Structure formats: structure tokens, C-alpha cells
Amino acid sequence: MTIIGIGNTKGGAGKSTIACNLAVAAAKKGKKVLLIDADIHSSSSAFVSIRENKNIETEWIKTPTVHEDLPKIKNNYDWVLIDVGGRDNAIFRSSLIACDLFIIPVKPSVFDIWDTIDTIEVLKEAQKWRRENNLKKIKSHLLINMLKAHTIIGRETIMELQEFKAEAPILITRIGDRSAFQNSITKGLGVLEYEPSSKAAFEIAALYSEINDLAGEK
Ligand SMILES: Nc1ncnc2c1ncn2[C@@H]1O[C@H](COP(=O)(O)OP(=O)(O)OP(=O)(O)O)[C@@H](O)[C@H]1O
Numbered sequence: 001m002t003i004i005g006i007g008n009t010k011g012g013a014g015k016s017t018i019a020c021n022l023a024v025a026a027a028k029k030g031k032k033v034l035l036i037d038a039d040i041h042s043s044s045s046a047f048v049s050i051r052e053n054k055n056i057e058t059e060w061i062k063t064p065t066v067h068e069d070l071p072k073i074k075n076n077y078d079w080v081l082i083d084v085g086g087r088d089n090a091i092f093r094s095s096l097i098a099c100d101l102f103i104i105p106v107k108p109s110v111f112d113i114w115d116t117i118d119t120i121e122v123l124k125e126a127q128k129w130r131r132e133n134n135l136k137k138i139k140s141h142l143l144i145n146m147l148k149a150h151t152i153i154g155r156e157t158i159m160e161l162q163e164f165k166a167e168a169p170i171l172i173t174r175i176g177d178r179s180a181f182q183n184s185i186t187k188g189l190g191v192l193e194y195e196p197s198s199k200a201a202f203e204i205a206a207l208y209s210e211i212n213d214l215a216g217e218k
């Protein structure tokens, strides 16, 4: 059982898109998946509610008790994914300290690069809390999302984000800026279901494998 947070303190970097697509990828592999929405926008739970296939369970948590609630239910699932809201607040911190793995999506933009430092600072505090409570370090990684191939800003983002490699190295898989991600979510589908042979689906399959390896799961 692994608890995987997808979050940053900045809005719009693709947290919900990535969390929903990873939930679909894991469910397709036969994992029992709980997708927790820890964001006031409730995008992830709305996504699950419009799905015809009921192979993903969801909870919308609005109180900063994720780290207390999860240990009670986590053994019912293989993967618990948390869509961790786009601002630093008590629910964000409570979700973060509950995670085994934490994935920080970053959009190739100067503002997003600058704002990554805020997420890293909260992450450092969460790691301190975990140490003090004799819990394992959270494995944390940055994920480049909405990458436009062969652009200067794309290359610069990858270079600039190396600054955080001690706290959160960049995942090998990168997710492109692709319309399939927008078109599929409105239908309650992951890209693996919507366009299984698309580049978007290929990237999500690669992301799933990379994260599954990091989680040390089969
Ligand atoms: N790889 C991608 N390619 C194209 N569009 C994308 C991609 N990832 C996300 N988007 C789009 O970018 C927008 C923001 O994505 P999303 O809602 O997942 O971000 P978020 O971080 O959850 O935002 P919020 O902080 O508001 O909850 C959405 O319109 C989504 O469809």
C-alpha cells in the first residue's frame, strides 16, 4: 500500500489532471485505488463521480486530518492518491505529512519555476515532522507537465529545476502539452481509456511505471 500525493502550492500546474490519470492507470493494472480530493475545487472527486466505470473510489476531505484519517483506511487499498490543493494551508500540510511519495507537477513557466521554492520549503518542514515522529522520509520528485517540445522555456525549466535536486529530483518521464488531457477529463476518462495509442497515453503509462517502481511495487 502506497500513499502518493500530487501537489504544489501553486494553482493550475496539472495536479488534478495527473492525479486522475494516475488513478485510471493504476485501476487498469488491477490496483484497488482511492483518489482523495484534498482541494476545495473538488476536481478529482467530480471526475470520479462522472465515470461510468466505478473502478476508482473517492473521498473529498475538507478538514486538516488526512494524516490521522488515512492510517485507519489505507490498508483497504493498493494506491491512495491525494490531489493536494493549490495553496499552502492546514489541509495541504496534513496531506503532505501522510505521503510515502510526493509528486510536484511544474509547468514550464518562469512564475512556476520561482514558486517551486515555496512548495520545497513546506516539504522540508514536512520532512522534519516525519523525522521527529520516526517516520520514513517522503520520496519527493518534480514532474514537468505541459511541456512543449523543443522550446527554450522547456529547456530552461529543466535546467533551473536542477536547483531542487537534493529535495526533489526531476522524474525521467515528462508530460507534454496535449489536448487529449483536456478532452478526456470532461468525459470522465483517463487518456489511457480515451485514446489508448496517443502520445498522452504513452506518457501516462511511463509515469505510472516510474512511480510504481519508486513505490517499490510490482
Ligand atoms: N499535460 C497537459 N496538457 C494539456 N493541458 C493540460 C495538461 N495538464 C493539465 N492541463 C490543463 O491545464 C489546466 C489546469 O490543470 P489542472 O486543473 O489539472 O491543474 P491543478 O493544478 O489541479 O489546478 P488547481 O490548482 O486549480 O486545482 C486544465 O485546463 C487542464 O486540462
Ligand SMILES: [Mg+2]
Residues within 6 Å of the ligand: 015, 016, 017, 039, 041, 043, 083
Ligand atoms: Mg485541481
